[in-house]
Amino acid sequence: MNFKPFEKKIWLSSPTMHGDEQKWVNDAFEKNWITTAGENVNEVEKLVSDYIGCNYAVALSCGTSALHLAVKLAGEKLYGMPKPNEGTLQGRKVFCSDMTFDATVNPIAYENGEAVFIDTEYDTWNMDPVALEKAFELYPDVKLVVLVHLYGTPAKLDEILAVCKKHGALLIEDAAESFGATYKGKQTGTFGIGNVISFNGNKIITGSSGGMFLTDNKEDADKARKWSTQSRENAPWYQHEEIGYNYRMSNIIAGIVRGQISYLDEHIAQKKAIYERYKEGFKGLPVSMNPYDEKNSVPNFWLSCLIIDEDAMCKQVRSGTESLYIHEKGKSCPSEILDVLSKYNAEGRPIWKPMHKQPIYRLNPFVTADGNGRARTNAYIDGSCTDVGEDIFRRGLCLPSDNKMMPEEQDIIIQIIRGCFA
Ligand SMILES: *Cc1c(COP(=O)(O)O)cnc(C)c1O
DSSP states (O other): OOOOOOSSOBOSSOOOOOSHHHHHHHHHHHHTOOSSOSHHHHHHHHHHHHHHTOSEEEEESBHHHHHHHHHHHHHHHHHOSOOTTOOTTTTOEEEEESSSOGGGTHHHHHTTOEEEEEOBOTTTSSBOHHHHHHHHHHOTTOOEEEEEOGGGOOOOHHHHHHHHHHTTOEEEEEOTTOTTOEETTEETTSSSSSEEEEOBTTSSSOSBSBEEEEESOHHHHHHHHHHTBTTBOSSSSOOBSSOOOBOBOOHHHHHHHHHHGGGHHHHHHHHHHHHHHHHHHTTTSSEEEOOOOTTTEEOOOOSOEEEEOGGGBOEEEEOSSOEEEEOOTTOBOHHHHHHHHHHTTBOOEEOOOOGGGSGGGTTSOEEOTTSOTHHHHHHTTTSSOOOHHHHHHHHEEEOOOOTTOOHHHHHHHHHHHHHHTO
């Protein structure tokens, strides 16, 4: 291969601005609503709830704060008001997607709960409903499930909702990565009792930061709004009856989001074209793209990923912070591909490392489809294959998926990756 490195870096996923964002930010300046209230905040709540098809959207500082309030609301519903110095999930187990970003999990810890990680399935790379059922057999008292739609691909919602229903558990959807994706024609973020999207800088649309709590329940929306503004009571002075947070979205951020919303569908179309182009371009290579349920779901294609066939994996070892590989003819591995991409000034990323493999959560339970989970992982500590999440982490990677990447640039990336298998 004799390509030169890209002069302008090809990003994994970077913000794409259109001009309207600046207009609404300026509007906030002109009206001097430089605070966590104003027209932009009200308007984005309306635009998002209309788009999603939920009754209420509460604009917050980020997806993580939205998840915190969602988890806290669910905890209060299930277990009542916590004692002083305790969280609403005090000592309780919560089932949670394993292959995700840690922002999904941390809010469970903020409320003093214990996440039990549920292994992943190969069809959508999301929570395995079979493993979830096993988890309820092992821990029948659990009443809350936090489900992620990874990389914008809807999870097996029918199956997961059926398991939740059977065991009387509530569902929270972390749709931070999947805004605009649908399952059987319905938006992700409408299936749980309280759900979350994010406007972080690398998401499908962005406000630089920001997030939202989505619900159909007015009381929950009001409560989230109150908690997010330091739990001020309706009084002439600062009156407080419960713990509060400073989690409300800024009217400046909301201006950016307001300008972005009408471009969501365009971004999804661009991301889909990128996914299809990779799929076509990798024909004949021993790899496949991140899969989805073509019959029942439409992803937002936020990130395109690939997974390498087992017998085309060259030798690769990873410690906590580093990785080594040995190139073999006709084979490759994620570490090699990421290395080569970065030499050409293109950004890929490893698959999100499963939570049960994270040092901070190493003592939390982990359940696989055969019900073994943590025990099985330890039995296979020699590095031979263990669970689904770890397998996808080992063989998969996220590809440059920026919607400003030109088709010619993407073709070069495809050629670079083909070269890795030479
Ligand atoms: C980005 C992300 C979040 C957190 O959103 P922020 O707005 O960055 O706080 C939560 N969960 C997942 C799966 C994410 O990708």
